[in-house]
Structure formats: structure tokens, C-alpha cells
Amino acid sequence: MSHYATGGATDVRTPSAGTVLAVDDVSVSFNTEDGTVRAVRGVSYDLHRGEVLGIVGESGSGKSVTSLAVMGLLPRTAHITGSVRLGNDELLGLSERQLAHYRGQQLAMIFQDPMTSLNPVYTVGWQIAEALTAHQHLSREAARDRSVALLKIVGIPNAEERANSYPHEFSGGMRQRAVIAIAMANGPEVIIADEPTTALDVTVQAQVLETLKTARTETGAAMILITHDLGIVAGQADRVLVMYAGRAVEVGTVEEIFYTPRMPYTLGLLGSLPRLDRAAQTRLTPITGVPPSLINMPPGCPFAPRCPMAEDICRVEEPILAPTNSPDHVAACHFSDRLEGMEPGDLFKSTTQDAELPADIGAAVPLLPGDPS
């Protein structure tokens, strides 16, 4: 599944030649009755042609909000700043009508819950055909034939017949395939998949991931894969962006993130992931505490209250993304160099409450729960 290697000299803030989507310093805030929620605070990344960028984080880390900001799908109450460039075109600030030109054609999105993503009153075939005719001049028959072909590509059996089915006659996995077919319809350059498998049964998840891979090979699109599941990222992504409290806290290739993380939060995430390549007796090491409130955030590093190696400076000054050993691997930590060669267990303690339990049961304490956002 290896696609394009991460291209040349990449400061995350300057788009390079191979960049299809450049997100620069995007911030999103909402005014609520409790105060201003700063959901995203200055996120930047480049998406290169054909690559898969995994965005990882807990609920409320801002990973979905960032992508909805890119698509222009946030509610009108959202206050968005920064820049989102698709090719050479700036997307932020465009009207709904202007955005419609890009959406579906160059920029497609797959949502978390396939049960509610499709309009219940139209057939699946009609909804795919609608996506096609929005951007291409096709006759009714041609649009219909193309919808059936797309349903076949995403692996719907009896596609001819099933095109006439209503969404409620489809299973969750089939609906998500249909949504993927809609995303593929116009051969977009970028597909954003927002937790595409979270709402599905574990058995179906692998199939849908396989379908996503098919969608990429068929369209050659670059993909942003948003998930809270590090396992999915490991299997699918080329590069990973870790988000915490509305910020990117570490960006790097999959290898860099998984083997040489330079931000304690990333290390903590890895420590909470059960791994088959480790000894069975290795305990999981959860991160204690909860993410900070996004209203009236305290100064300093947002992870400091949960960080075992936090020092005074961490509570005063918020670290910026800085290059580590490799210029493409950036992390936001004052002491990122100290993490070199560190294992999760060196930094985070395994839970102590289950001392009398056998190790393998104690290891089942959940850390990153299902993301209901």
C-alpha cells in the first residue's frame, strides 16, 4: 500500500509542488453560553498528491472540526481564520455556491455514521447519480450506468438491483460503501474520511478499509484519514498528524510516529495500544486525567497537567512545533529531545489499582475510548 514517499523539503507552512491541499494556521472557535470554545488553534499541514495523512486524537481534539472547516461544512456560528488552499485556490471565505464547485468534484468527504449519511427518501442509485450530474453533463441513463458501475467497484453485490434500493434496505457496511462510491464519483483529488469505520461492526471495518483503499487506487486521490484508532493509522497512513486540545502536537511519517515519537502525548497513546509484537506481560500504560476544557484554556502546554515530565516552563509557555532529528518530523514539546529512545513504560505508569489481578486482565483498562464525536 505504499504510495508516494513524503516529498522533499517540507516546512509544514510552505506548500511544495506536490501539494494538493495546504492548510495553513486554521483556527476555529464557537461562541457558546459558557464562553468561547477554541476548538482548533492554528493547525497547519500539507497533503501531498496521492498520500494518506492520518489525523489522530481524542474526542474534542479538533480533528473533525479541522476537516469540516476545510470542506466549509461547519455551522455558520463557527468563527474560522487561516487559509485552506486546494491547488491554487483559496477555499476559506467562499460562499456556499462557490464551494459547491469544489465539493464532490475535487474535494470529497466520507462521514462517520453511514446510518444517517444517506437521504432516507431517495434510492442509493439516485443519490450517486445526483453527485455525478452535479459536476458532469451526463444523460439520466449514463448517470445511472455510472452509479451502478461505482456500486460494483465498492463491492455491492447485485449492483444493478441494489441501485434501486433505499438506504434503509442496506446494512451499515453497505451504506458506507455507497457513501464511498459517492465520494469517488467525480474522481476527486482529495478524499477526507472522518472516522469512516467507527460506527461499524469490527468485522465490517476491515472490509470498508479495503474499499477505501480501492477508492484511492481508482481515483488516485490523496486522503485524510481521521481516526482515534492508531491501529487503522498504522495500516493505512503514510504520514501522521497527532492532535491534542485543538493543536497539531506532532507530525511525521508513520515510522517516525510509531517508533521514535517526540511528544509525550504520542508516547502515551502508543503505550495504551495493545500490541502483538510486545511480550504478553507488558502492561498498558494509560495517560491519566482528561483533556483540558477548550474554554478559557490555562496558559502553557495543554498536555502539561497530564504529563509526567512537565516542568515549570510547560505551565507557562506553550511549545511550538519544532523539527526533531529529521526536518519533516516535528513535535510540540519543550523537551522533545529527552524522549529519544524512551518506551511508554519509562514515562507513564501502568495502572496500580489492579495489582492483584493477572497482568493480562489488568492490561484491558481502556484508554482511548470510542470516539462518539
Place this chain on the structure above:
Amino acid sequence: MLAFAIRRVLISIPILIVSTFIVFLLVSLSGDPLSNLKTKQPRPPEQTIRLAEHRLRLDQPLMERYWHWMTGVARGYFGPSVSGGGTLDIGTEIGHRALVTLRLVFFAMVIAALIAIVVGVISATKQYSKVDYSFTFTGFLFLAMPTFWFAILLKEGAIWSNRHLGTKFKTIGENSPTISPGLGAHLFDDFNHLILPTITLALISYASWSRFNRASMIEALSSDYIRLARAKGISPTRVLIRHALRTALIPFVTVTALDIGAILGGAIITEYIYQWRGMGDFLLQDGLTLNDPYVVLAWLLVSGAAIIAFNLIADILYGVLDPRIRYE
């Protein structure tokens, strides 16, 4: 679908029959139809009262009267009337009156539904804007407006306008007693008489529907499938009409059809103000003021049947509009 419709009709029949019995009971208990005759001065001879009682079947036990009435209705005979010495044929009269009222109710419902859809869509897309707030306030105002008060106001306004601005609004009756012959003249006359009552009934009725449509539009607009539709890159207008409004209309149609009872209630008052010889006048004047039990019974039967029919239409429309509903 057909099987469902037939079954639904069959279920409605017992409800209608049970309700006719209850209605019969209520009407029988709610007063003596001959009280006017009996209190007449000088008191009419006992023989006259006896005869009247016999004619109205008041000398029979309740169940027997009910049976007579029901079997009569099945043959198209709605029972003996008190007024006009019994010369009034209730069946013919109510048929004519129902057509008059139906005309008003139909146009008022169509106009109210159209206003409600437009207002609901605009309010929902411009949520919390000045437009939304003013629509909301106007809606609440009409919800709180007594039909009779608004009708009188409109009627007086029309009279003033006729006098000072030279307009020719018709403020009395459902048609003119004397008009030049010809279908065109007739239709124009009917239409002219319809204007004010239809406006009254439509404005009194649209408010709750527009609130409802606004709510279902907002719900639809915040749904995941609208987000996907937008993500597909179809035009905003198409998202609004083909996706949001299309799904919002499913509950809307049901609610409007189920509101027929309230509309009929409003029509009674509206007709009263504009002095229409419709169903409302038939109930209030011929039925209740003249104390004519079989007129009241016929009225309740016809309106009950109309309401049950609208319930049925609502159910069937729901099935037509929502593919998730499959009637087995």
C-alpha cells in the same frame, strides 16, 4: 398500499360507528327538542305535543331511536327535523351546506399550507435573523388571535375600504342572491365572496404549521444527509428543496391533514361572521338554536366522517412520501 388503505378504512368504520353512538347519546341527553313548543304561550294542546314527540320518535326507547337513525342514515335519510314543521330534508340540506364549507376549507388549507412552507423554509434557513424573529412573532400573534375577532376586524376593514377606496369586497354570504346569468359571472361572484373568509381562516391556521415546518426544516438541515448532500457539491437551492424540504414535508403533510378538526372549528366561526349558509350556520342556527337534534346529529356525522377521511389521507400520504414506511 391498496391493501393497507382498505384495511385502514375498515378500521375507521368501527371508530365512526362507536362515535356515532356516543354522539347520539350526548345529543339525546343535552336537551329537550320540544322545549320551545312546550313553553309556548298559550300552551299548545297535549295532542300536538304528542304528535310532535311521535314524529321525532321521542316516544321510543333510546336504543330503538339510535337504530332507526343509523338504518335511516344508511339509506340516506338523516331523520325528521323540528324546524319548518318537518319539511326540511336534512340530507339534501347538509349536502349543499357541506359543499359551501368544503370550498372555504379547501382554499384556506391550501393557502395556509403554502404560507407555512414558505415562512418555515425562510425562518429555518435564516435562523435567529431579524426575518426569523419577525416571522416567529407574527406566527405567535396569529396563534393567539381569536378567529371571531380577527374576522370582524377584516370584515370592518373591507367595509371601510369598499366605502372609501371603492373596492368591491363581498362581506356577507357565500354568494349573491341575484347575479347575472352565466358560468363566468357565477364563478367570479363565488370567488369574490370567498376572499375574506379564506384569508381569515388561512391566517388563523397557518401559524402553527409554519412553526412546525420551521422545526422540521431545522432538524432536516442539521442532519447528516444534508451534510453529505452539501459535500457532494450540488447547488444550495437543490440541497434546500430536494433534500431538506422533501424530508421535512413528510411530517408536515401529516400534521396539516390531522388539523382538519381545528380548521372545521375555525370555519364555523368564520362562516358565522361572514353569514355564510354553510355547515357552521347549520349547526349553530338550525341545529342548536332551533333545538333540532337530527340536524346536530347529521352535522357531527358528516364532520366526523370528514375528519376520519383526512386521518386516512394523512396515513396514506405518509406511506407515499416516506419509503421507510411499508404497509404490509
Place this chain on the structure above:
Amino acid sequence: MSRSSRDIGTHLVDPETSRQGDGAASPISPDTIDPREPVGSVEARSPWRMAARRFRKHKMAMVSLVVLVMVVLLAFVGGALWHYKYNVYSNDLSFKPSLKHPFGTDSTGYDTFSVVLRGTQRSLEIATFVSVSSTIVGTIYGAISGYAGGVVDSIMMRIVDLFLTFPIIAVAAVLTHNIGPKANGWFWISVVLASLTWPYVGRVVRGNALAIREKEYIEAAHALGASRTRVVFRHVVPNVISVVIVIFTILVATSILAETALSFVGFGVAAPDTSLGLLVSNAQTAVETRPWLFYFPGLFIILIALTANFIGDGLRDALDPTASKGRA
């Protein structure tokens, strides 16, 4: 107003929050809190206090509450203090509104202000009686029906359907057309209206009770050996209370409109008693000559119905923020 993340520890032992969120305190350790729980970001608030805060933010509802309280005080206290009495005429015939007679006088010399206040008093009494009694009956009926489910529910709901088959105003007119002028006529009119409005409450409450029936705490109550009666009154009824409060306020508006309409067409409150509907009815012919007789009672009806509806809207937003689809 909001807490920093460092306050989480104290937040956990806060009785307010532990009552709200059943999963806030993790059984594993105080530190491994399930991050899905919305802990630590917002000030601890009880549901009722939150509702009160949301209600106070609803401008129209707050204004309405003040206005309605003023109308009630004016009708019940102001009328008694006013130096003209509704049943004592003066020598001021057909006076225009002035400082002496704020709402003018009628052709007999009665002070319209005191008459309108008297009518408001009566109309409010009827509206209160109707909404209180039909809310109580409807809530109990609906809670039992929804909680019982199955055949009992079907039968109980068919009975409700039966009531909803006829326009309220028509059936009420049939039932009241002999009561009007009798002593305590207003009481019987209230009883009739209440007996026709409770099924609306019943239907809504039943829908909510049906959903509550499926909740775990009902199962838990059964597992603990609670009787069915206890479950209905201790668990079902309290959990539909927020819906019921909203229906109650809306019913105040509905019943004042129903009563005034009934009185207007001559089958409700009758002389010597008075109500706002009767006052408008009496003023029908005087719209052009003495318009104040027509406008003031009508405005009072609108004022009461409008404020009641806005309060209901505010309560809906405050008590059930997830169900509210926008506000005025």
C-alpha cells in the same frame, strides 16, 4: 463561570454533578475518568437551575411572564380597587376612552375598563380550571396508557381518537347550549371544555411515557420490587413533568380561545355573567360607532393567549433543550 482542568478533583465530589452524570465517578480510580463524560469543563448546575437560567435568557418569555402576571393582578385585584364597578352604570353614555374611563363606556353607561376586567377574570378562571383539570387527567391517563403498553394502550388510545374525531368547538356548543344562562354556568362550561381537551394532553404524555418505559431505571425499579402504581407515579409521571408543564401553558392559551369563541357564538358564558368572548360578541354591531367596546376585550384575549404561548415556548426551550428547535 467555568473551571480550569485543575478543579476536576473537587468537581468529582460535587453532589450536583454526581447526581447528573451516572458515570462521572469511575470505579477504577478517581483519575481514570472516562473522557467521554463531559466533566470538568462547565460549572456544576442542577437541571432545574439550568432550566431557570435558560428561561431567563428567553426575552419574549420573560416579558410575557411579567405581562401575564400584571394582567392577572389587574383582573383580580385592580378590578376591585377601581372606582367604577362592572355592574353599576354611570351617567356617562358612550364615552370615548379618557382618563376618567380608560376604555370608555357603553351606551348604557357601564365603564368598559371594569367590565373588561370582570370578563378577563371570568375567562381566566375558566382557562385555569380547564388547563389544570385536563392536564391532571390527561397526564395520568397518558402515563398509564404509555406505561401499560400493549392492548390496554391500544384501547386507551382508541378512546382518545374518539374524542379527537370532532371539532372541540362544535361538541362543546352541543353540550353547553342548554347550560349557558344557568347559575354556575361558567363552571359547567369549564367542565365541558376540560372533558374535550384532556385527550390532547393524554396523547402527548403517552408518547413520552412509552419512551420512558424502555429506560433502565424503570427496569431497575421493577427489579427492586416497586409496584406498578408506584412506578407510574414515582417514575413515569415525574419524568414527563417537563413536557406537561409546557402543555399546560399552551392549554391556557387554547382554552381561553375556545371559551371566548364559544361565548361569542352564544353557547358559552351568558348574561348576566360575562366573559371576554361575550363582550366582543356584544360589541359586534358597535365596531364603527364605539370601537373601544370591540378592541379592548379582544386585545385582552390576545394578550393572555400570546403571553401564555410565549411562556410555553420559553419553558420548552428551558426544560428540554435537546427537543427545542429554536426559539422566538
